[in-house]
Amino acid sequence: MRATLIYGAGDIRVEQVPDPKLHEPTDAVVRVLRYCICGSDLWPYGSHPASEHGDRIGHEFLGVVEETGSEVAGLTAGDVVVAPFVWADNTCDFCAEGLQTSCRHGGMWGADGVDGGQGEAVRVPQAGGTLVKLPVAVDSALLPSLLTLSDVFPTGHHCALTAGVGPRTSVTVIGDGAVGLSAVLAAKRLGAERIILMGRHTDRTELGRDFGATDVVAERGQEGVERVRELTGGDGTHTVLECVGLAPAVETALGVVRDGGVVSRVGAPQYQQLPMDFGTFFRNITLTGGVAPARAYIDELLPDVLEGRIEPGRVFDRTLSLDQVARGYQAMADRDALKVLVTP
Amino acid sequence: MRATLIYGAGDIRVEQVPDPKLHEPTDAVVRVLRYCICGSDLWPYGSHPASEHGDRIGHEFLGVVEETGSEVAGLTAGDVVVAPFVWADNTCDFCAEGLQTSCRHGGMWGADGVDGGQGEAVRVPQAGGTLVKLPVAVDSALLPSLLTLSDVFPTGHHCALTAGVGPRTSVTVIGDGAVGLSAVLAAKRLGAERIILMGRHTDRTELGRDFGATDVVAERGQEGVERVRELTGGDGTHTVLECVGLAPAVETALGVVRDGGVVSRVGAPQYQQLPMDFGTFFRNITLTGGVAPARAYIDELLPDVLEGRIEPGRVFDRTLSLDQVARGYQAMADRDALKVLVTP
Numbered sequence: 001m002r003a004t005l006i007y008g009a010g011d012i013r014v015e016q017v018p019d020p021k022l023h024e025p026t027d028a029v030v031r032v033l034r035y036c037i038c039g040s041d042l043w044p045y046g047s048h049p050a051s052e053h054g055d056r057i058g059h060e061f062l063g064v065v066e067e068t069g070s071e072v073a074g075l076t077a078g079d080v081v082v083a084p085f086v087w088a089d090n091t092c093d094f095c096a097e098g099l100q101t102s103c104r105h106g107g108m109w110g111a112d113g114v115d116g117g118q119g120e121a122v123r124v125p126q127a128g129g130t131l132v133k134l135p136v137a138v139d140s141a142l143l144p145s146l147l148t149l150s151d152v153f154p155t156g157h158h159c160a161l162t163a164g165v166g167p168r169t170s171v172t173v174i175g176d177g178a179v180g181l182s183a184v185l186a187a188k189r190l191g192a193e194r195i196i197l198m199g200r201h202t203d204r205t206e207l208g209r210d211f212g213a214t215d216v217v218a219e220r221g222q223e224g225v226e227r228v229r230e231l232t233g234g235d236g237t238h239t240v241l242e243c244v245g246l247a248p249a250v251e252t253a254l255g256v257v258r259d260g261g262v263v264s265r266v267g268a269p270q271y272q273q274l275p276m277d278f279g280t281f282f283r284n285i286t287l288t289g290g291v292a293p294a295r296a297y298i299d300e301l302l303p304d305v306l307e308g309r310i311e312p313g314r315v316f317d318r319t320l321s322l323d324q325v326a327r328g329y330q331a332m333a334d335r336d337a338l339k340v341l342v343t344p
Numbered sequence: 345m346r347a348t349l350i351y352g353a354g355d356i357r358v359e360q361v362p363d364p365k366l367h368e369p370t371d372a373v374v375r376v377l378r379y380c381i382c383g384s385d386l387w388p389y390g391s392h393p394a395s396e397h398g399d400r401i402g403h404e405f406l407g408v409v410e411e412t413g414s415e416v417a418g419l420t421a422g423d424v425v426v427a428p429f430v431w432a433d434n435t436c437d438f439c440a441e442g443l444q445t446s447c448r449h450g451g452m453w454g455a456d457g458v459d460g461g462q463g464e465a466v467r468v469p470q471a472g473g474t475l476v477k478l479p480v481a482v483d484s485a486l487l488p489s490l491l492t493l494s495d496v497f498p499t500g501h502h503c504a505l506t507a508g509v510g511p512r513t514s515v516t517v518i519g520d521g522a523v524g525l526s527a528v529l530a531a532k533r534l535g536a537e538r539i540i541l542m543g544r545h546t547d548r549t550e551l552g553r554d555f556g557a558t559d560v561v562a563e564r565g566q567e568g569v570e571r572v573r574e575l576t577g578g579d580g581t582h583t584v585l586e587c588v589g590l591a592p593a594v595e596t597a598l599g600v601v602r603d604g605g606v607v608s609r610v611g612a613p614q615y616q617q618l619p620m621d622f623g624t625f626f627r628n629i630t631l632t633g634g635v636a637p638a639r640a641y642i643d644e645l646l647p648d649v650l651e652g653r654i655e656p657g658r659v660f661d662r663t664l665s666l667d668q669v670a671r672g673y674q675a676m677a678d679r680d681a682l683k684v685l686v687t688p
Contacts, residue, residue: 102604277613282635
């Protein structure tokens with residue numbers, strides 16, 4: 001089969017790789033219907049060390065079950081399924097607590113001999129725990145929105161949920177990438193009435209307004225902080241959803257959060273340290289969030305997608321074939337595409 | 345009257361100062377019955393810049409109301425009262441949310457023309473909101489425990505509460521100072537069954553055991569982290585109460601917290617940055633806590649003190665007179681005294 005490999009910074013290739021086979025009785029093989037490129041794939045795209053053999057990449061996909069191991073319950077060949085971006089047994093104590101990203105028997109796609117998600121098929125470890133069955137046909141118009149359940153929309157949801165967003169909570173979302181826009185949608189879904197989106201790409205912030213943003217702040221840094229404070233009577237917002245992953249974004253978050261408020265971060269940290277100093281201490285600021293246990297949220301979010309109440313798949317603004325995936329990476333790196341959907 | 349002044353690092357003096365008088369109709373004057381020295385007073389004791397005139401110091405006191413302004417409701421001369429370590433109107437929106445440390449009309453003792461708490465009397469701004477009446481006589485044996493309601497015990501409570509301590513929550517407390525021991529007592533009071541106290545002063549950790557600690561870890565740094573992990577099957581504890589304020593203590597906290605867990609910090613930060621890096625992100629660690637809004641908690645904690653269910657005043661291991669207060673600072677700085685009570 002063909003799969004996407006990364007050979008180094010900026011070097012994405014599609015090549016023949018061995019067809020996936022069951023290794024363990026808990027495995028399944030899934031033929032991929034749709035996958036996509038994640039903002040976090042852009043970090044290796046920018047910095048991956050040169051590799052002679054190429055490394056598998058990708059962690060957001062949905063597809064059709066082709067084969068299941070003898071210990072995989074609840075799944076049959078032909079089922080349409082979505083995979084969360086961390087695989088997990090969904091039975092250990094961490095999974096039971098809804099923290100499947102810390103599963104005692106789980107792991108990452110594209111690492112330790114596990115397939116990446118950007119290919120024609122994937123061997124799925126702990127398939128019974130990992131995969132979620134979707135009651136749709138292989139040609140459903142809902143596939144893009146259902147694909148977002150693998151990562152980007154649950155990540156926005158995790159951000160809003162851990163921040164404590166609700167009907168009486170004002171919100172600032174930092175970042176107008178696909179995660180930031182998903183966080184807007186998630187905050188709106190959780191009942192937030194005031195959602196300030198910080199971003200400066202007009203086409204993206206317009207989608208943010210469609211998703212529920214009530215205000216858009218294009219300014220950045222101290223100017224952006226002052227603008228959000230102006231909009232909130234000087235106080236800042238109860239919650240801040242940090243969807244970038246760079247230190248200046250977190251610093252902005254700390255600048256716009258109201259005393260006693262919460263900054264939740266879901267942007268994969270490209271920093272080592274944060275200024276959680278006396279000022280944040282005296283203002284009782286909480287820093288929460290982290291990598292989203294997407295598996296924990298899919299059951300809850302699925303009905304809203306199936307019944308059309310939300311359309312998180314609108315973050316996809318380009319669809320490419322597997323052969324074109326390198327162009328997709330470049331388009332996202334250039335901020336030319338928001339999020340790229342791929343049909344293998 | 346006489347009051348404690350700080351003239352520079354290590355230079356504490358007791359001097360005559362003007363008697364406090366009402367300035368505003370919302371003021372009261374309180375004659376101090378007991379005050380104490382806070383661990384946080386040791387930071388200026390170690391580093392206060394030399395001052396020609398001396399600066400007032402202290403923020404933990406209880407006393408008797410001598411006089412009230414015309415707008416002070418609910419208090420009369422003769423009432424025994426305790427003052428939280430930040431004064432506040434207790435009516436603004438932040439106060440209504442229980443965040444009196446961010447009161448819109450509040451402030452700190454010993455700053456901006458407001459008296460320090462370590463003297464024979466104090467002018468109390470926003471007295472109706474700040475002071476809490478205590479149903480005891482001026483010679484009550486409960487005064488030491490009631491005095492802890494001004495700061496150290498609510499600070500431990502804030503730490504445990506914001507961390508989410510409860511019956512099913514394992515706890516590590518970092519620091520065997522008066523705040524750490526108060527955090528142990530607060531965690532026990534909130535129902536924690538497993539409380540690991542990290543500290544190496546045996547007399548203090550023994551009091552910690554009396555307060556509810558089930559385990560004591562004397563090791564520090566990486567060795568301490570490994571010891572706590574050994575005690576918890578490798579996982580660490582759900583919550584970690586950081587009661588020191590130095591970066592290595594927070595690093596230890598991040599090392600012993602379980603995935604998905606919470607580090608709450610109440611040690612006044614003597615650092616600018618914290619290593620909230622990808623590791624803490626991937627493990628979904630929350631950092632919370634901050635300066636304790638003691639006023640928010642006094643009503644809840646008071647009955648347990650009055651009815652003898654808890655005895656937080658056991659953190660006082662030395663009582664001095666006002667004239668001896670400089671010795672008290674030195675004894676605490678030398679770790680010779682745990683916490684010093686002063687009778688003016």
